[in-house]
Amino acid sequence: MEPDRPLVPSRRRFLSAALVGLSQKSGRAVTGSFVLESHEAGHRLRDRAFAAMPAREQRVPLVIVGGGIAGLCAAWRLRRRGFRDFVVLEMEDRAGGNARWGENEISQYPWAAHYVPVPGPGPSLARELFEELGLFEDGEPSERHLCFSPQERLFLQGRWQEGLEPAGTPKDIDQYKRFSDRMADFRANGAFRIPAGDSLRLGELDRLSMRDWLLREGFDSSYLQWYCDYSCRDDYGCSSADASAWAGIHYFAAREDHDPGPFTWPEGNGWLVKRLLERVGTHVRTGATVCQAAREKNRWRIVTKEIAYVSDAVIFAAPTFLAPFLIEDMPAPQAFEYSPWVTANLTLDRLPRERGVPLAWDNVIFNSPSLGYVVATHQSLASRIERSVWTYYWALADGEPAARRRDLLASGWNRWKEAILDDLTRAHPDIRECVSRIDILRLGHAMIRPSVGFLTSQARRKFTAYEADNFWFANSDLSGISIFEEAQYRGVTAADRALARISK
Ligand SMILES: Cc1cc2nc3c(=O)[nH]c(=O)nc-3n(C[C@H](O)[C@H](O)[C@H](O)COP(=O)(O)OP(=O)(O)OC[C@H]3O[C@@H](n4cnc5c(N)ncnc54)[C@H](O)[C@@H]3O)c2cc1C
Structure with missing residues (x-):
């Protein structure tokens, strides 16, 4: 595997990469491994190779398949509405899906999802849940859970600068201003909402890529183009040339103009998983891989290794x-494409x-193929931090997802470790003297990709509107936009539909 190339390869970068190769000899030994590997189980599901002969049968009116945020929020909704006759079946040893977390002697840390913007003051599902979890005090977001300062920085031209927008020439600044005004107009228009819903307004923006939209609108600043590309890779795991313009604009226009947040925690959205488990954990069965769901007369038979659950209805919150x-x-959900991540x-x-402004929560390196890192100890109240855990993100955004998935699996831990350290060395020349361990998670189908045309496609509509045989899809991939609020919305909507049917 060759790690992704920088967006703008240059002779200087080539030289510095060669020097990086030399400098690694001076680094210390780094331990670590791949963790939470699930592709083998996934491939066995694909090949229908699970030999499940469950010894027991259990009758339960409703089964939720998948204990990520969507499945847990479906369970939260059912409990809130007084319904308790259900189980959540999760294949991993821990619930949470993309919001899972880990812990070592220094800190807890996220494995993927690590923040949620503060929901606006109007009624929303996220606001309802977050009020219940104590994230608001007297209607205001609780300081303890808001991201501390400094929040973001960018490594550009040999120094860290504040914020993620590259400080540019007057032409760049002029284009930032014009872009920001366009996003404000889109925001005021109200077409870009969270949750996004199933029939989009301004759907014509789904028919071209974000990159083509920028060019069409005369946004030719390379800094602005980099920033929009970074945003697409960050939220969707794909480049601005592959993301639909509707999704690219949604990133900027769907949120409140002035977010006081985001909410974040050392363990990232694992904090939310823990709070959800306090409420619905008694329903969750972990290590319960569903390998078959079969319709038998007017019931469902949901098969795991040990138990076959016989149910009236199913909420399918595992990836579609x-x-x-x-x-x-x-x-097969034809148009559904998923981005691989490390x-x-x-x-x-x-x-x-350090060179430039101090360490922030979110730290991004300009023109890097990665998305940088977030600092797990950032929310610590300790006056001095000496040891830390950094969570590093790399979307394999370029090229065909299937080919990138093959790259992902073909390269060993050592190769990935070197690629990560090389990338960080651009901004931190002494990083190899600081790091003692790197654990790596490979996610082949990490998140849905809002490719051009997907959000307005019939293929997506077919699965969001699926109603047959008391079976509802609920994973966040139905939204085409992989964020907490969409997962919650899909889970809650499926729970409401299931209750409407079951209680008849
Ligand atoms: C690297 C990365 C970073 C992210 N960062 C953020 C962020 O900062 N903020 C944010 O809001 N969102 C972020 N997201 C998006 C994240 O995907 C959503 O917020 C949300 O967690 C998705 O939840 P879900 O339940 O829809 O899907 P998933 O998290 O994919 O949950 C699906 C669950 O189904 C289980 N499952 C699968 N197959 C089976 C089976 N056969 N039987 C039983 N169980 C099964 C899986 O193990 C998993 O637990 C990030 C995603 C990634 C990949």
Whole structure:
């Protein structure tokens, strides 16, 4: 595997990469491994190779498949509405899906999802849940859970600068201003909402890429183009040339103009998973891989290794692409494409020396193929931090997702470790002297990709509107936009639909 190339390769960069190769000899030994690997189980599901002969049968009116945010929020909604006759089946040893977390002697840390913007003052599902979890005090977001300052910085031209927009020439600044005004107009228009819903206004923006929209509108500043590309890779795991303009604009226009947040925690959205589990954990069965869901007369038989659950209804909150492998005659979700990602948690025995503004929560390197890193100890109240854990993010955004998935699996831990350290060395020349451990998570189908045309496609509509046989899809991939609020919305909507049917 060759790690992704920088967006603008240059002779200087080539030289510095060669020097990086030399400098690694002076680094210390780094331990670590791949963690939470699930592709083998995934491939066995794909190949229908699970030999499940469950010894027991259990009758339960409603089964939720998948204990990520969507499945847990479906469970939260059912409990809130007084319904308790259900189980959540989760294949991993821990619930949470993309909001899982880990812990070492220094800190807790996220494995993927790490923040949620503060929901606006109007009624919303996220606001309802966050009020219940104590994230608001007297209507205001609780300081303890808001991201501390400094929030973001960018490594550009040999120094860290404040914020993520590259400080540019007057022409760049003029284009930032014009872009920001366009986003304000889109915001005022109200077409870009969270949750986004199923029938989009301004759907014509889904028919071209974000990159083509920028060019069409005369946004030719390379800094602005980089910033929009970074945003697409960050939220969607794909480049601005592949993301639909509707999704690219949604990133900027769907949120409140002045977010006082975001909300974040050392363990990222794992904090929300823990709070949800306090409420619905008694329903969750972990290590329960569903390998078959079969319709038998007017019931469902949901098969795991040990137990076959016989239910009246099913909420399918596992990724939608898995459904045809588990359910006979289920059509394949054709247009659903998923972005592969690598995330890593780096244990630092000391912090590297700095050039420019100090360490922030979110730290991004200009023109890097990665998305940079967030600092797990950032929310610590300790007056001095010497050791830390950094969570590093790399979306394999370029090229065909299937080919990138093959790259992802073909390269060993050592190769990925070197690629990560090389990338960080651009901004932190002494990083190899600071890091003692790197654990790496490979996510082949990490998140849905809002490719051009997907959000307005019939293929998506077919699965969001699916109602047959008391079976509802609920994963956030139905939204085409992989964020907490969409997962919650999909879970809650499926729970409401299921209750409407079951209680008849
Ligand atoms: C690297 C990365 C960073 C992210 N960062 C953020 C962020 O900062 N903020 C944010 O809001 N969102 C972020 N997201 C998006 C994140 O995907 C959503 O916020 C949300 O967590 C998705 O939840 P979900 O339940 O829809 O899907 P998933 O998290 O994918 O949950 C699906 C669950 O189904 C289980 N499952 C699968 N197959 C089976 C089976 N056969 N039987 C039983 N169980 C099964 C899985 O193990 C998993 O637990 C990020 C995503 C990634 C990949």
